[in-house]
Amino acid sequence: MPELPEVETVANGVDQRVRGEVIESVWLGSKPEPFKTSPDEMASVLTGRRIERVYRVGKHIVFDLAGDLAGDEEKSGPQWIVHLGMTGRLLVSAAKVPVPSHTHAILRLASGRELRFVDARRFGRLAIHWPEVKTGAARGFQGPGQEPLTISSEDFSSLFRHRKTAIKAALLNQKLLHGVGNIYADESLFRAGIRPTRMAGRLSKEQLGRLRAALQTVLRHAIELGGSSVSDYVDADGVRGFFQLEHRVYLRGGQPCLVCGTPIRKMVLAGRGTHYCPTCQK
DNA sequence: CATGTTTCCTGACAGC
DNA sequence: TGCTGTCAGGAAACAT
Numbered sequence: 001m002p003e004l005p006e007v008e009t010v011a012n013g014v015d016q017r018v019r020g021e022v023i024e025s026v027w028l029g030s031k032p033e034p035f036k037t038s039p040d041e042m043a044s045v046l047t048g049r050r051i052e053r054v055y056r057v058g059k060h061i062v063f064d065l066a067g068d069l070a071g072d073e074e075k076s077g078p079q080w081i082v083h084l085g086m087t088g089r090l091l092v093s094a095a096k097v098p099v100p101s102h103t104h105a106i107l108r109l110a111s112g113r114e115l116r117f118v119d120a121r122r123f124g125r126l127a128i129h130w131p132e133v134k135t136g137a138a139r140g141f142q143g144p145g146q147e148p149l150t151i152s153s154e155d156f157s158s159l160f161r162h163r164k165t166a167i168k169a170a171l172l173n174q175k176l177l178h179g180v181g182n183i184y185a186d187e188s189l190f191r192a193g194i195r196p197t198r199m200a201g202r203l204s205k206e207q208l209g210r211l212r213a214a215l216q217t218v219l220r221h222a223i224e225l226g227g228s229s230v231s232d233y234v235d236a237d238g239v240r241g242f243f244q245l246e247h248r249v250y251l252r253g254g255q256p257c258l259v260c261g262t263p264i265r266k267m268v269l270a271g272r273g274t275h276y277c278p279t280c281q282k
Numbered sequence: 283c284a285t286g287t288t289t290c291c292t293g294a295c296a297g298c
Numbered sequence: 299t300g301c302t303g304t305c306a307g308g309a310a311a312c313a314t
Contacts, residue, residue, distance in 0.1 A: 086307055121291045123308060165285065
């Protein structure tokens with residue numbers, strides 16, 4: 001399941017491959033489920049645009065598109081927003097490469113290659129975002145929450161203050177921090193020594209400080225290793241990441257804790273498989 | 283508003 | 299071998 005490090009890896013890979021490319025034509029699958037914007041509108045907005053830059057915001061991949069169809073104006077253009085959901089992939093392929101099953105969108109590029117959105121489980125979403133022009137500068141897609149990698153200690157702590165839900169559920173809430181999913185929630189809570197079930201609003205300042213540091217360390221390390229390849233995640237080249245080798249609790253239920261040897265416990269919390277060490281996490 | 287529950291979807295896997 | 303049943307999980311919709 002792509003989370004922040006996997007989405008960052010994909011966005012960077014796609015950026016390297018398609019930055020500066022012009023979208024010549026667009027095909028969108030007949031089923032409308034994956035689209036927040038109607039297929040007709042999406043196709044008409046994308047067609048003829050130049051891709052200026054591709055990057056990550058939360059778990060979303062953002063394509064900055066040229067503001068006018070000639071692409072030589074400074075006014076800011078629309079953005080194409082891609083959310084990979086559980087099984088979504090963005091592939092850059094030569095046109096002659098067979099189109100995989102479950103392909104929902106194909107952007108044909110001026111170079112002759114194609115950018116393809118493939119998603120077996122259809123949890124992914126595509127949308128057009130128009131930067132809102134308020135006082136002067138246009139404001140691009142911001143995502144639902146705050147960035148885990150750059151948030152200050154003060155802002156991080158205030159996110160959880162007075163919150164009565166479990167800290168793990170709060171970490172998964174994209175309106176607070178965006179980009180954190182099941183793997184990195186479990187891994188950062190283990191490294192911070194905090195039980196996933198602890199009420200968010202009852203954590204001490206020290207615990208919240210440890211949690212922020214652990215989360216940022218884990219996310220940065222995972223980005224360096226190309227993300228975690230569990231189930232079928234691969235990057236834009238079909239290459240697997242390696243952070244799954246660094247997992248200390250995720251999917252390790254019943255196996256000994258790498259620190260103290262106690263069997264890792266597995267439970268369901270916030271509807272998700274949740275893994276923790278009952279000795280190391282208080 | 284805050285929090286909990288249900289739903290979507292299909293590949294993978296267990297069990298027969 | 300091949301069928302059936304169960305599970306996983308991000309986020310929106312719905313319920314409390």
